[in-house]
Amino acid sequence: VDPDLINAAYIVAFVLFIVGLRMLRGPRTAVTGNYVAAVGMFIAVVATLLQDGVGDFGLIAVGLAVGTAIGIPSARSVKMTQVPQMVALFNGVGGGAVALISYAEFREAGGDIVLERLIPILFAAIIGSISFWGSNVAFAKLQELTKARPHIPAAVNGGLAAVVIGLAVAVAAGAELEWLFLAILILAGLLGVLAVFPIGGADMPVVISTLNAFTGLSAAAAGMALDNIALIVAGMLVGASGSILTKQMADAMNRSIGNVFFGGFGTGGSASAGPASDDGVDRTVRSTSAADVAIQLSYAERVVIVPGYGMAVAQAQRTVADLAADLEKRGVQVTYAIHPVAGRMPGHMNVLLAEADVPYEQLKEMEEANGEFARTDVSLVIGANDVTNPAARTVADSPIYGMPILDVDKSRSIIVLKRSMSSGFAGIDNPLFYGEKTALLFGDAKASVADVLSEMQNL
Numbered sequence: 310v311d312p313d314l315i316n317a318a319y320i321v322a323f324v325l326f327i328v329g330l331r332m333l334r335g336p337r338t339a340v341t342g343n344y345v346a347a348v349g350m351f352i353a354v355v356a357t358l359l360q361d362g363v364g365d366f367g368l369i370a371v372g373l374a375v376g377t378a379i380g381i382p383s384a385r386s387v388k389m390t391q392v393p394q395m396v397a398l399f400n401g402v403g404g405g406a407v408a409l410i411s412y413a414e415f416r417e418a419g420g421d422i423v424l425e426r427l428i429p430i431l432f433a434a435i436i437g438s439i440s441f442w443g444s445n446v447a448f449a450k451l452q453e454l455t456k457a458r459p460h461i462p463a464a465v466n467g468g469l470a471a472v473v474i475g476l477a478v479a480v481a482a483g484a485e486l487e488w489l490f491l492a493i494l495i496l497a498g499l500l501g502v503l504a505v506f507p508i509g510g511a512d513m514p515v516v517i518s519t520l521n522a523f524t525g526l527s528a529a530a531a532g533m534a535l536d537n538i539a540l541i542v543a544g545m546l547v548g549a550s551g552s553i554l555t556k557q558m559a560d561a562m563n564r565s566i567g568n569v570f571f572g573g574f575g576t577g578g579s580a581s582a583g584p585a586s587d588d589g590v591d592r593t594v595r596s597t598s599a600a601d602v603a604i605q606l607s608y609a610e611r612v613v614i615v616p617g618y619g620m621a622v623a624q625a626q627r628t629v630a631d632l633a634a635d636l637e638k639r640g641v642q643v644t645y646a647i648h649p650v651a652g653r654m655p656g657h658m659n660v661l662l663a664e665a666d667v668p669y670e671q672l673k674e675m676e677e678a679n680g681e682f683a684r685t686d687v688s689l690v691i692g693a694n695d696v697t698n699p700a701a702r703t704v705a706d707s708p709i710y711g712m713p714i715l716d717v718d719k720s721r722s723i724i725v726l727k728r729s730m731s732s733g734f735a736g737i738d739n740p741l742f743y744g745e746k747t748a749l750l751f752g753d754a755k756a757s758v759a760d761v762l763s764e765m766q767n768l
């Protein structure tokens with residue numbers, strides 16, 4: 310097929326990628342945006358297959374069949390709360406593919422590659438391998454297959470990185486030996502494992518987003534080696550958007566990227582999990598009933614709903630939306646305060662609430678919401694914990710110290726829906742629960758909200 314035709318198809322695909330990405334900016338257009346980008350990817354794949362000399366179509370068909378057979382059922386059956394690990398896994402596969410492609414290219418050339426191709430091949434091998442192994446460790450951690458958080462001195466990773474770069478320079482300088490290339494792949498993989506292993510708790514999403522950006526960059530490098538524009542553009546789009554997402558998430562947690570990777574945040578989590586009893590703080594909690602909550606809510610003027618991970622676990626979003634609609638009918642003003650890292654993935658709460666047809670105008674981002682807690686009668690905290698923890702403001706040795714939180718404690722009263730006194734993701738106690746203005750309604754969030762709603766309808 311005429312290369313111009315293929316390039317034209319690629320350009321159409323790029324336009325669709327960019328338009329699709331742009332549509333991901335808001336919940337209203339995100340789903341369509343996904344389809345738009347997917348159509349772009351379909352066009353790019355078909356155009357690539359139409360190129361002269363792509364190779365063995367039988368093998369390609371087998372690869373497509375295997376990938377489809379694994380990809381579609383797992384994407385369909387994955388629970389919303391498990392999406393981060395799934396992203397980690399799929400992202401890792403991308404990095405692994407890039408690393409394997411660069412190895413294949415290196416072998417095929419048989420020690421006779423021009424530098425302009427050899428450098429991107431080496432880059433793709435190193436970054437792809439780091440991304441593959443790092444993503445697998447991230448998956449294992451989020452899936453709770455391992456809770457180990459060994460301390461690895463920065464010098465070890467630094468040394469390893471220096472060796473990998475040294476070997477790559479040796480290969481680029483002319484020592485094009487296959488075993489050296491394999492050593493680069495293996496040591497880069499080890500670096501990926503060692504860099505991600507010590508990172509714990511709440512930093513995992515930032516890690517996954519960083520690795521995602523890495524995969525994009527390695528794919529772009531592979532595109533240079535293979536002289537394929539589609540791979541370069543798509544890889545750079547992933548690299549750039551992944552980098553921006555990483556920065557935004559780190560900002561939301563008030564941490565630098567370097568601090569995420571080398572600071573060991575969240576490593577002390579399990580040791581301080583649950584209410585400690587020996588520090589002299591009064592830890593009595595006031596528990597309340599659905600009937601009392603119903604009365605309090607219906608007499609309020611302003612109610613702010615603060616959803617968190619527990620709402621996702623309980624799948625309570627529709628019941629919550631019904632409760633909010635009932636309150637609005639009674640003249641109560643209801644808004645939702647959305648913390649950027651509430652739940653287990655970026656945009657988690659927005660996705661759930663959109664699914665329950667909550668009007669977008671009712672969703673307030675953290676900064677806007679925080680301005681309004683002081684004049685809020687009741688904050689209804691539904692399965693949120695870390696994102697409301699005032700220790701982030703006051704307790705300097707807390708693992709979440711410095712993370713911006715929703716200032717729920719500033720509202721006139723707070724009702725917290727959760728099942729027990731268990732801690733949230735960061736594994737720490739939350740002083741909000743012991744405050745004078747706070748009452749807890751224990752139970753599964755969906756059942757509790759349904760109880761409150763039926764009590765309210767009986768009023």
Ligand code: NDP
Nearest residue numbers: 511617618619650652653654655694695728729733734754
């Ligand atoms: P948390 O994880 O802090 O707390 C969730 C709370 O929900 C728990 O205290 C739990 O208490 C309660 N809960 C669990 N299941 C139910 C249920 N069925 N019914 C009622 N309550 C329930 O959630 P937040 O959303 O406040 O904070 C998110 C945390 O996750 C942050 O630390 C964030 O950094 C981290 N994180 C965020 C990601 C993101 O991108 N959004 C990704 C990965 C981590 P109990 O067991 O007593 O019911």
